[in-house]
Amino acid sequence: MNLTIGTLAAATGVHVETVRYYQRRGLLREPPRPLGGIRRYDEHDARRLNFIQKAKHMGFSLDEISSLLRLEDGSHCQEARELGERKLGLVRERIAQLRKVERALQGLLAACRANAGSVSCPLISALLDEQP
Amino acid sequence: MNLTIGTLAAATGVHVETVRYYQRRGLLREPPRPLGGIRRYDEHDARRLNFIQKAKHMGFSLDEISSLLRLEDGSHCQEARELGERKLGLVRERIAQLRKVERALQGLLAACRANAGSVSCPLISALLDEQP
DNA sequence: CTTAAAGCCGTACCTGACTACGGAAGCAAG
């Protein structure tokens, strides 16, 4: 496998500029460029880029992905696990928070639907109410 | 009630600069300033600022809050409801997405804990795996 | 050999919601 930046980008569903950006950030190596010319990537780079995409999907930030990539050889499970556990905690917090919002919104919208023609909108009133 | 920007900010738990920012964004009126001087706010402004804070908590963006504020008189429940319903949909999507992440992470971490000393870390391997 | 597409580079710009800065002017307490 011998990829230019464009084919690598296309293959992994990422913009060319993003690949360059990841290189600047140190998430991808600067690949060899034979004879003063253009970057040549291999399947290792593609795998790494794939790793980054999946980790992003898991909610890891680019900085965290940096850390994970330093554990790429798989022999530091403990550290990887700690990172994962922190992330899982945050994900759960976020879910809990969103559920509160969901319930609040749900209640207000139900009141709105029951409202049918009254003067004041329950959603607006709730937001206007002085209570914290 | 006759508030300076500082007391208003303190009363609503917002930075002074943020109040000015909201004014620039059109979320708060420019309050009267008697005699070439400093802004004087009243409890209507405090209520509005409170409204903004609560709506932010509900996940509304400042642009959406602008829209909501235009319905402040409570007589356009239909429109407010539509905004709320859109938001609720987004909140639910986000929750669903985060739950997927939660489950994935949970599985990987369980594998990590069961791993105990094997060569390759399940979390890292999963991210490295070629499968989408 | 020519030409068009793709790659190169540094730098600037984008979104959203602020936050900081710095120097001038106002205001309240003593």
Added chain:
DNA sequence: CTTGCTTCCGTAGTCAGGTACGGCTTTAAG
């Protein structure tokens, strides 16, 4: 009346994670 905290203003910077630009060189196809 002075001191010192607030407020005033416009502008610029912050964060993350890119995206865009423009002018230049390389490369691949015909």
